[in-house]
Amino acid sequence: MKLAFGSPALDAASRLMTPFMLMFGAYVVVHGHDSPGGGFQGGVIIAACIILVRLVRGRAGGWMLAPERALAFACAGLGIFIGVGLLGPIFGGNFLDYSALPLLLEAPKARAAGSMAIEIGVAVTVTGVLSLIFDALVEARDDG
Amino acid sequence: MTDDMEGLWSVGTAQYFLTTVLLMVGLYGIVARQHLLRKLMAMNILQVAVIVFFIALSAKSGATVPVVIEDGLEINVASYVNPLPHALMLTAIVVSVSTTGVALALLIRIRRRYGTLSETMLLAKLRE
Amino acid sequence: MFRLSLVPLVVLGALLMTAAGGLPPVGDPESPAATHVSPRYISRGPEETGATNLVTGVLADYRSYDTLGETAVICAAGLACWLILGARWREDGGAQ
Amino acid sequence: MIPTLDPLAVVFLTLMIICAISVLAVRDLLTSVTIFGTFSFFSATYFAILGAVDVAFTEAAVGAAITAVFFVTAIFRTDRGAD
């Protein structure tokens, strides 16, 4: 089944909105430290943007995060998280202890940098998985 | 208990009671509704009820959102709400959306094979 | 049968309401939740984690391990959807 | 003196309960999902009133947008059948 509610107005609106939504998503990820937001919320917004385009323009929109790539995103995000966590033990701290990272920063700054890295990981995973689930629900074939 | 604490008490406990009602609505939906999609919505309501309960625990009268604005000053604990339940409940929301996604995928498979999502009809088909 | 299942439900609700009456009221600044572990997150969070958003401080630093688990939950959900629906849907790949 | 909590919280909680009951009572599934979105929106407002802006943000994005879209998609894929 094609889930594309194509109409010129919707098309234009979605084209107009997507850049702002993506920017807002990225902003929410990056500014999670000082304002409400964070990796999960930002990832949800980016995924919502992808889903919006998919809803309006269907597969033709070119915005489809191919399922395989979406899955790779999901795994990569979690991989980033674990990788950052494992840097702790490598540099002599505990698991996920960012203050042990050799960043030449004072502890709070180093911790903020580490948190930022994992937030990005979370955002990547969330974007990948939500669009993957949406695609799985849409594309599931209607036979059998 | 002082007088102004009394007022706090009434608004304060009313929320627990209403949360319990919400919880029971969700539980009732899971038990009694026929359509599996509706059971799933009831499950979401149940999860929101638990989240509401935790957020109610985090509230503090006279406190504001947990984003520190005063810079360099001594931070007054009483002026910010408790951030811990918020962090926990973000995780719980994620869990609930994940569970919903998996459940919907299962439902699509069930519907594809059995042609229905109504529990009674499904049970009848399974018995065949 | 459904009417019957309502009885334990109502009993459970009544018990929970009784129990909830014994909790510190919502908004009580003297409640254990507000006075035990959380004060450190508020008073020292910004200087220790570098995050002025205290929730992010708790989520990404003090309790970052929970967040790791949360990410694993999402990842598991994605893999699960793929496993449940994927077999059929990959057969015709990008065609349509 | 301690200022009391906003009574608005109770109002929104009541609205949530009304929405929750309607979600389960309405016959048409698509209507049901729409009300579910409203329910999530009210819960987000409730969280915001209690000072949980992050949770409110997330609940609005997840409950009212993503979960609702998932449900709508699933309903289109299956049926709008009444209960």
Place this chain on the structure above:
Amino acid sequence: MSAHLPVLVVMVPLLAAVVVPLLGRRSPGAAHAVTLTALGFALAASGLLLSAVVTGGVWRYELAGWAPPWGIEYVLDPLSAGMMVLVSFLALATSIYAWSYLSASDPQRIGIFDSLYLLLVTGLLGIVATGDLFNLYVFLEISAIAAYALLSTGGERATVATFRYLLIGTVAASCYLLGVGFLYALTGTLNMADLTARLADVGESPAKAAGVSLIVIGLAIKAALFPFHGWQPDVYTYAPPPVTGFVAAVMTKVSAYAIFRVLYFTLGGEPAAGSALVFLGWAGVIAIVAGSWLALSQTDIRRMLAYSSVSQMGYIFFGFSLGSPIALVGALFHVLNHAVVKGCLFLVAGGVGWRTGVSSVAGFVGMGRRLPLSMLAFAVAAVSLVGLPPTAGFFSKWYLLLGAFEAEAWIGVGAVVVSTGLSAVYFFRIFERAFVVADDRLSSAQSNDLPVGMLGPALVLAAIVLLLGLFQQPLITHVLQRALPVAVS
């Protein structure tokens, strides 16, 4: 790096779970090799941990470098390290079995299957290791979601059964979370050790009782204890064999472990925990008889095994409720014994179905001739489940009975005796068909046993049942007795 062993045991499988799906698309073999390596590492590391904590005492690990109760900590004592060994060992064994099963039927999905398998193992290991109530919830959900996906792959009926399990499992998890919320509201902490200290100062109240009972109910649903076992038989019957073998063996045991941990360690001495244990004890006694009785009337072998699991969980909770050192040792030994036994039984039953298409008890005629070694493993495991010497099952039941005599719990003793009789009947029904009844049509049938990859794990598990029985004395003095809470021993 050895200082970080507690977290590496959990993280290495998780890291493998990230790599495996990407690898699996190109080369399923490599993906499975990575899976086995990660599980092997987990087994070796948890073995090291066990030996370290048995000699050196409790090992606490502060995650992210924050001291509890602000941060999350891992607490490894002989109990949790022992459970980790059990979980990772069964994961390794069933994963080897899964390769033979999947590579024949569905090589395309091995990567994704293995990844979810690793996530399931990660979740269970995390539950066992953690010292934080909310962290336990998170890992409970990881294992649950991975389990839903894996269980649903057994065909269309499995999908329906899994959906029901998903609903019930989510209600259970929400119950647990709500209970944690109650305790958090009363004490302001989520750390188990801190909670113990703080809860002692909180007076008795309905809120405390509600918190404890919600946690116990939530976990009891996950553990499929008698009144809450509704989800379990369908799920175990229709799921693919390697998954059932692992889930039936370990998942409910880990929930039982969590109840044990919460009631004896975290809430030890609380009156609410005492009453919860009384409830669990009675539920257990009913489960012991009812599970066996229901198993007797089943015609499908896997459904029969599923009901027998209900009964065996009853033994474990009955032992927990008695509370004396000897009964607790019996219960823990039964956790060990039943995990290995049920894993073996389900692997063989699944293998038989896979090779011959037989799933009913009646169809086992002549099976002893057709699949001799598999049925040998099945027989050893079944004998242990019934509780005959020299298998592990005899000793675990023996200690449970000693504990029951000591506590003069005559109803429990009666239940154990009745259930032993019933389980003997339902297994000897199978033995008779498999080994004794001569079927003319089958007498000429060639022995056509399972491939090594499936037979090996089953035989190893059967051998372990015997070894556990033979070496029960050192095991009990060196590990199980040290695993008991201080207040009891």
